[in-house]
Amino acid sequence: MKLTHYHKAILIIFSVxxxxxxxxxxxxxxxxxxxxxxxxGNWFIIHFTENNGMAFGFELGGxxxxxxxxxxxxxxxxxxxxxxxxxxxxxxxxxxxxxxxxVFAGALGNIIDSVFYGKIYGYENWLHGRVVDMFYFPILRGxxxxxxxLFANEEFIFFRPVFNFADAAISVxxxxxxxxxxxxxxxxxxFRKDA
Numbered sequence: 001m002k003l004t005h006y007h008k009a010i011l012i013i014f015s016v017x018x019x020x021x022x023x024x025x026x027x028x029x030x031x032x033x034x035x036x037x038x039x040x041g042n043w044f045i046i047h048f049t050e051n052n053g054m055a056f057g058f059e060l061g062g063x064x065x066x067x068x069x070x071x072x073x074x075x076x077x078x079x080x081x082x083x084x085x086x087x088x089x090x091x092x093x094x095x096x097x098x099x100x101x102x103v104f105a106g107a108l109g110n111i112i113d114s115v116f117y118g119k120i121y122g123y124e125n126w127l128h129g130r131v132v133d134m135f136y137f138p139i140l141r142g143x144x145x146x147x148x149x150l151f152a153n154e155e156f157i158f159f160r161p162v163f164n165f166a167d168a169a170i171s172v173x174x175x176x177x178x179x180x181x182x183x184x185x186x187x188x189x190x191f192r193k194d195a
Contacts (some may be wrong), residue, residue, distance in 0.1 A: 005088045005091075005094060005097055006060070006088055008094070008097075009084065009088060009097055009098075009101050011086050012098060012101040012102070013101050013104060013105040014105075014106070015109060016101075016102060016105035016106065016109065016165070016169050017105050017109055017112075018092075018110035018143060019165055020105070020106070020165040020166045020169070021112065023110065023134065023164070023165050024109075024132040024134075024164065024165075025066035027046070027132055027134045028048075028117075028132055030047075030048065030122070031048040031050065032048065032066065032181060033050065033179050034047075034048065034049070034134075035047075035050055036046050036048075037120065037181075042138065043137060043138070043139050044135075044136070044137055045128040045136040045137075045138070046134050046135070047133075047134060047135075047136040047162050048132070048133075048134055049133050049134070049162050050130035050131060050132055050133065051104065051131050052066050052069075052130055052131075064142055067113075067126055067127055067128065069114070070111070070114040070128070070129075071127070072116060073110065073111045073114060074111060074115070076107060077104065077107050077108055077111055078151075079191070080100065080104045080107060081104060082102060083100060084100045084101065084104055085098070087100060092184070092185075093183065093184045093185075095176070095180055095183065095184050096177065096184035096185065098173075099172075099173040099174075099176045099177045099180075099184075100160060100177075101173070102169040102170065102172055102173030102176075103169070103170050103174060105169055105174035106136070106166040106168070106169035106171075106173065107166070107170060108166075109164075109165070109166030109169070110131050110164075110166045110167070111130050111148065113131040113132055114127065114128075114129050114130075115127055115128065115129060115130060116129060117129030117130060117131075117132070118130070131164065132164060133162040133164045133167070134162065134164060135162065135164065135165075135168070136162045137159045137164050138157045138158075138160065139158060139159060139160065140156070140158040141155070141156070141157055142155075142156045143158050169187070176185060
């Protein structure tokens, strides 16, 4: 049986979701908040943290902010699903389909945390769950010089945000779309009729 682009897209989405959720389950059930496991010296660390908000720990304040963010995520995933359906139907470049699958699966992975984890793990209601993060890459450490505006003498860490597999999938998908857009999108794609 030959796999269609729809089958391949489902396989990509399912694979990303399974990897993301298995990692999160392992971290959530094995480590306590703040616990760290060095993987590659001090450059790559599994660091268990949870956040109420968006990718890389950004968040909207309060209970209503969390609810609004969770609802926005759900709406956004439906929008991405529609776009994905359209680009598959119109036979766009499979690289673009793959990238949109990564973004969709990553967004869906974080939605699962936001919508269900609070209730499943018994710490909050539906749509108020926290996103599990674990990958930490503090590759460069130091201090800003004393003449540096706003951050004089403060500690500098690159890459400071702790993230998860879903965040990485979203980032890779978006970055690849930006880098390869001339390959993925031809001028006539915008005028193409439905297949």
